[in-house]
Amino acid sequence: MIGGLGAALLLATLTTQAQLKPEEQIKYRKAGYNFMAWNMGKIKAQVVDGSEPYKKEQVVAAANAIAAIANSGMGALFPAGTATDKMGDQTRLKPEFFKNLDEANKLARNFTGAVNKLASEAASGDQARIKTAFGEAAKTCKACHDQFRTD
Amino acid sequence: MIGGLGAALLLATLTTQAQLKPEEQIKYRKAGYNFMAWNMGKIKAQVVDGSEPYKKEQVVAAANAIAAIANSGMGALFPAGTATDKMGDQTRLKPEFFKNLDEANKLARNFTGAVNKLASEAASGDQARIKTAFGEAAKTCKACHDQFRTD
Numbered sequence: 001m002i003g004g005l006g007a008a009l010l011l012a013t014l015t016t017q018a019q020l021k022p023e024e025q026i027k028y029r030k031a032g033y034n035f036m037a038w039n040m041g042k043i044k045a046q047v048v049d050g051s052e053p054y055k056k057e058q059v060v061a062a063a064n065a066i067a068a069i070a071n072s073g074m075g076a077l078f079p080a081g082t083a084t085d086k087m088g089d090q091t092r093l094k095p096e097f098f099k100n101l102d103e104a105n106k107l108a109r110n111f112t113g114a115v116n117k118l119a120s121e122a123a124s125g126d127q128a129r130i131k132t133a134f135g136e137a138a139k140t141c142k143a144c145h146d147q148f149r150t151d
Numbered sequence: 152m153i154g155g156l157g158a159a160l161l162l163a164t165l166t167t168q169a170q171l172k173p174e175e176q177i178k179y180r181k182a183g184y185n186f187m188a189w190n191m192g193k194i195k196a197q198v199v200d201g202s203e204p205y206k207k208e209q210v211v212a213a214a215n216a217i218a219a220i221a222n223s224g225m226g227a228l229f230p231a232g233t234a235t236d237k238m239g240d241q242t243r244l245k246p247e248f249f250k251n252l253d254e255a256n257k258l259a260r261n262f263t264g265a266v267n268k269l270a271s272e273a274a275s276g277d278q279a280r281i282k283t284a285f286g287e288a289a290k291t292c293k294a295c296h297d298q299f300r301t302d
Contacts, residue, residue, distance in 0.1 A: 042168060051169070062223060065220050068212075073209060
């Protein structure tokens, strides 16, 4: 199935989930948020600021990437012990996160719902609706940053 | 549309594409590849190694994230001047990339095709087919690493 020794070596570098160290979990969750931020920036430029011309297929692709990342089970990357109290400046996650998991889960559900809505509005091609959905999604980002991310 | 000053400040931190610096472009493309690697690892654990139980919805979500990232226009994150000759150890991209753009584009198309196939096979729920598609996708990762990424 996998072609040759080289590909087997590549695969050997892919760590299974149970083996992930806290610093790897932090790296992967940061990667997800950073890549979402890049795509939020593209939608903002084309639909909110108008600083770049609106191209439907680019906004759809950006919104789909954000939604697919949000839907990929990132909660698994937030195990106990991965906040600033244990991991220092490797992360900006406040320890309060783990004392308020119900609230964190609620914010995560709001976020996922909002970016799924953004993806469906992107598909509509209606810029006013995309702009509204973008604003709602951005609010759900900020809600979690305000409560659980250090400045 | 956007609620309050706080959300406006958040939005102000989202940089539009034309303003991105080389180091930001490198950060975002690394984020995309790292997040794809996390999701490849999940599929490998469940479908290739069997080190974790197969859960269709998790494999579908992982494959969708990989495909959506691959389809999000990452080529924009590879402008001239963002290889090791100019950016040092911020990147592993070899300068050869920019001298062989036809080859790079071909490898990128192979990669995108393979991860889209992986996503559609994931949706089928047929583990043998997912395993085959995973191996093919991994080969397209390695092909680009071999030619254009430093060790």
